[in-house]
Amino acid sequence: MAQRVAIVGTGQTDHRSHRPDVSQREMIHEAVLRALADCRLSIGEIDAIVIGNMDHFESINYVDTWSVEGSGGVMKPIMKVTTGGTTGTSVAVAAYYHVASGLFDKVLAIGWEKNSESDTTAAIITCSDPIWDRFSYSGAIPSLATEASAYMKQYGATQEDAARVAVRDRNNALNNPHAHLRRPITVADVMSSPMLAYPIKLLDVCPRTDGACAVVFAAANIARKMCPRPAWIKACSVRHTYTWFGDSTDYTSGLVSLKRAAQEAFQTAGIRNPAEELDVAELYLPYTYAGLKWIEDLGFCGPGEGARFVADGHTDMNGKIPVNPSGGVISTNCIGATALLRVAEAAIQIMGKGGKRQVPDVRQALATGFGGCFWSDVMILSAHRP
Amino acid sequence: MNTERDYSRLLTQTFDTPMPYEWSVGVHGSRFFREIKTHQRFIGIRCPECGKVYVPPRRVCGPCFREMRELVVLPNQGTIRAYSIVNYPFIDPDTGQQRPIPYTYGYIQIEGADNIFSHIIDETDVANIEVGMKVRAVFKAAADMRGHMSDIVHFEILENAS
Numbered sequence: 066m067a068q069r070v071a072i073v074g075t076g077q078t079d080h081r082s083h084r085p086d087v088s089q090r091e092m093i094h095e096a097v098l099r100a101l102a103d104c105r106l107s108i109g110e111i112d113a114i115v116i117g118n119m120d121h122f123e124s125i126n127y128v129d130t131w132s133v134e135g136s137g138g139v140m141k142p143i144m145k146v147t148t149g150g151t152t153g154t155s156v157a158v159a160a161y162y163h164v165a166s167g168l169f170d171k172v173l174a175i176g177w178e179k180n181s182e183s184d185t186t187a188a189i190i191t192c193s194d195p196i197w198d199r200f201s202y203s204g205a206i207p208s209l210a211t212e213a214s215a216y217m218k219q220y221g222a223t224q225e226d227a228a229r230v231a232v233r234d235r236n237n238a239l240n241n242p243h244a245h246l247r248r249p250i251t252v253a254d255v256m257s258s259p260m261l262a263y264p265i266k267l268l269d270v271c272p273r274t275d276g277a278c279a280v281v282f283a284a285a286n287i288a289r290k291m292c293p294r295p296a297w298i299k300a301c302s303v304r305h306t307y308t309w310f311g312d313s314t315d316y317t318s319g320l321v322s323l324k325r326a327a328q329e330a331f332q333t334a335g336i337r338n339p340a341e342e343l344d345v346a347e348l349y350l351p352y353t354y355a356g357l358k359w360i361e362d363l364g365f366c367g368p369g370e371g372a373r374f375v376a377d378g379h380t381d382m383n384g385k386i387p388v389n390p391s392g393g394v395i396s397t398n399c400i401g402a403t404a405l406l407r408v409a410e411a412a413i414q415i416m417g418k419g420g421k422r423q424v425p426d427v428r429q430a431l432a433t434g435f436g437g438c439f440w441s442d443v444m445i446l447s448a449h450r451p
Numbered sequence: 452m453n454t455e456r457d458y459s460r461l462l463t464q465t466f467d468t469p470m471p472y473e474w475s476v477g478v479h480g481s482r483f484f485r486e487i488k489t490h491q492r493f494i495g496i497r498c499p500e501c502g503k504v505y506v507p508p509r510r511v512c513g514p515c516f517r518e519m520r521e522l523v524v525l526p527n528q529g530t531i532r533a534y535s536i537v538n539y540p541f542i543d544p545d546t547g548q549q550r551p552i553p554y555t556y557g558y559i560q561i562e563g564a565d566n567i568f569s570h571i572i573d574e575t576d577v578a579n580i581e582v583g584m585k586v587r588a589v590f591k592a593a594a595d596m597r598g599h600m601s602d603i604v605h606f607e608i609l610e611n612a613s
Contacts, residue, residue, distance in 0.1 A: 085461040124466065186541035195474045197507055199545055200600035201571050203537045207556040210535030218582040262556075263536040263577050307513055311558050311567030312505075316532055 067167030069285035069451060071295035074104025075409035080245040080276035080397045083181040089123060090135030093177050093277050096402075097137055100173065100279035103418075104291040108137035111281070112169040115159045116145055117152040118177050118401030121188045136175055148305075149192055150205075150349070150436020152176055153278065153404030157432075158442060160282045161298050170284040176405035177277035180398070185273050192437070198310050203262075205351065206270055208310055210262040212439075213354035215316040217264065219369070222357055224264050226372035228255035230356030231268050231395050233381060238392025240421035245274045245397040255353070269353040276399030278406045285450065296412035296430070299447040300333035302326040305440040312438075319362040323433065323441035327363050330443040334429075340365040340379070340386045343445075344427040345414045347407040349435040351394050356380075360388070363431075382424065390414065390422040404434030404442065411446050469547065476598065479508035482522070484598040491590050493525040495564050503565040528587040528609065529561040529568065536575050559586055559606055573605040585609040 076099025078084075084092055093116075101108060114136050116129055125131065129138070129145035136143065148155040153176040160174035186204035193202045202208070216222060232252055238244035250268060258267035281291070288295040304322040306312075318324075327339070336342045348363075350356045357371030365386055366374040374380065380388035389395075391410040394403055411430035413419050428449065434442035476484070479496060483506075486494045496508035500515040504523055512519055534557040543550035557572035573589070574580045586606040596602040 085463055184542045186539075187544050190541075190544050195472070196476050196480060197600065198569055201556050201569050203541060203550065203556060206539070207535035207537050211533030211556065211558050214535060215533040215582055259539075261537075261539045263538070265535075309566065311569045312513075316558075 068165060069297065070161050070164040070282055071285065071288035071292070071297045071450075072280055072408070072412040072446065073283045073288050073292035073295050074100045074106065074281035075279070075412055076100030076103055077243050077278045077402070077406060077409060078276045079243050080274045080399055082245065082272065082274060084179065084275040089125070089177070089179055090132045092179065092275065093132050093135035093175060096177065096277035096279040097135065097173065097175065100281050104281050106171065106281065106291060110171055111137060111141065111173045112171050113163055114138045114141055114143040114173045114175065115156045115163065116143065116175040117147045117156045119149065119152065119188065120147055121183070121191045122185070122400070123179055123182045137173070147401070148437060148440065150351070150400060151404055151434040151440050151442050152401045152436065153406065154408060154432070154434025154442035154444065157280060157405055157408045157444060158301055158303060160280070161301060164282045164284050170287060172282045174280045174282065174405060175277065176402035178399040178401040179275045180273035180400065181275050193310060194308065202310060206265055207262040209352050209354070210265045212316070212358070213264050213352070216354060216358045219317070222354070222372045224256065225252055226357060226376065227264070227269060227353035228252040229375050230350065230353040231255050233375070234350070234356075234389050234393040234395040237382065237390050237422065238396035241391045241396070243397070244392040245276070246272055246392070247396070264354070265352055271351045271394045271398035274397050274399040276397065276402055278402040278409050280405060280409050280412065292416065294416050294448060296415035296446040297448070297450050298444065299429070299451050300330040300445040302330040302333070302443045306438060308438055310438055319368070320359055320439060320441065322439055323359055323435070323443070324362045326441045326443040330445050331364070334445045334447070336445070339363060339431070343386055343429050343431050345390060345411065345424045346386055346388050346431040347391060347393070347410040348388055348431070348433045349394055349404050349407055350389065351398070351435060353395070355435070356388070387424050390419060390424055404436070407432040407434060408444055411444070415446050415448050477510065479510060479522070481598070483507045484596070484602060487590060487602050488593050488596045491527070491593075493527055493561060493588070495523050495525050495561070497521040497523055504563060505566045506561050506564040506568055523563065525561050525563045528585060529559045529564070531557055531572065531580070531582055531584045531586055532560050532567055533558040533582060534572060534580060536577055555580065557586070557606060570600070570603060571605040573607050580608065
């Protein structure tokens with residue numbers, strides 16, 4: 066690799082269900098200004114930009130071109146990257162590649178979404194194959210529900226086990242001033258919320274959010290000038306499976322894309338026991354059952370042990386591996402920004418800028434992205450220059 | 452900063468014009484629908500490298516990145532691997548209208564196939580459906596078929612799993 070890379074600044078909007086006060090590009094602008102202020106850079110000092118959101122959600126393509134007044138991309142190298150739910154981690158990975166290549170020193174990654182501007186489920190359905198999958202597909206919730214039903218059958222996990230994940234994330238969100246949903250909930254609240262698609266109830270699943278996130282990636286030799294405690298990229302890994310919905314998950318062996326991406330990233334980072342060696346994890350958990358099953362795929366605990374691991378408090382703020390101090394995706398979901406928020410929040414934890422949501426003395430942090438047909442991205446950040 | 456209180460002052464504009472598309476089904480996909488219409492049977496396709504059988508048939512095995520040519524006849528039944536009973540309203544981009552709910556989205560492993568086929572199962576009571584149950588395809592009358600996934604009306608449950 067030509068050069069090492071660190072995250073030196075992050076910015077995000079104050080996320081809401083509906084932002085009729087700003088156009089898309091104006092909302093992007095808010096996040097970019099905050100990221101630049103965080104690392105005391107002017108837009109003129111940014112060498113290149115990578116931006117992404119969900120195709121079809123706002124019915125405007127070519128976000129790279131029309132959003133330049135918001136992104137700051139006028140007369141700069143700028144490109145759009147979009148990969149569905151993983152868009153946010155994809156723009157982060159692409160910005161990392163830009164800087165690591167040695168061709169650029171300061172690169173801005175932007176993810177955003179105005180979910181309020183379309184029927185999110187109808188827009189998501191257009192990501193599926195129009196001939197084979199669209200007929201029966203009904204957006205993200207039921208495909209996740211199929212995974213949950215298979216998992217419950219395999220390991221005997223219950224709806225109450227899953228509800229604890231929502232309770233943890235939603236209560237963590239109380240400490241995050243940017244989070245969208247900031248009201249505490251209980252297991253009883255989750256259990257009594259309306260059934261959307263068995264076994265997923267309203268409070269088991271992420272909201273629809275308007276919001277944007279921006280993250281500045283910088284080269285090793287200049288990172289500390291912009292940030293006293295930069296978040297170094299220690300490893301990153303991308304794994305995409307099928308585009309055929311039925312083929313994308315192996316129900317007997319878990320979320321294969323996350324497992325493979327994590328294995329590769331942990332190996333690069335020299336991590337053998339992730340639950341012990343990572344200090345915090347910002348995981349793209351779009352629904353509660355993922356908080357049981359996917360932590361098994363990440364190796365935080367063994368297969369079928371997710372429910373016990375969560376119930377025992379190991380993922381709480383004072384636990385062995387705190388998960389989602391920000392409140393996670395269940396509290397905030399501006400989809401094209403969602404996975405970038407995981408990277409930003411993991412970087413915030415390394416930088417020590419988490420305020421009330423800060424985990425003490427974070428040296429190593431994990432961020433994940435999830436999307437498409439059960440696709441996964443993994444990024445490991447470190448307080449130490451690799 | 453906005454608040455939800457400002458709605459009366461802040462305008463939004465609506466776009467609701469249809470935009471038609473025309474999608475190619477391909478050689479194997481077209482054959483799949485023809486077989487359903489003329490013989491009321493499924494066909495799959497086998498990878499020459501890994502031996503996996505896929506239904507519906509397509510040209511390329513993703514993991515092997517190999518072209519497939521060997522079509523195989525499959526029974527019209529399989530096993531529920533996962534399912535979900537959809538119970539919330541949404542716009543169906545196929546029709547522009549709200550899709551009727553509740554309905555059950557099912558991942559079905561057709562006998563003799565290695566992948567999973569997505570379709571609808573005609574049982575919406577969670578007490579009566581389980582992973583592992585056997586199901587069978589119910590077809591439209593051949594005269595009403597139009598080379599579309601809806602030529603298969605749904606899958607019906609044959610028996611209990613355990």
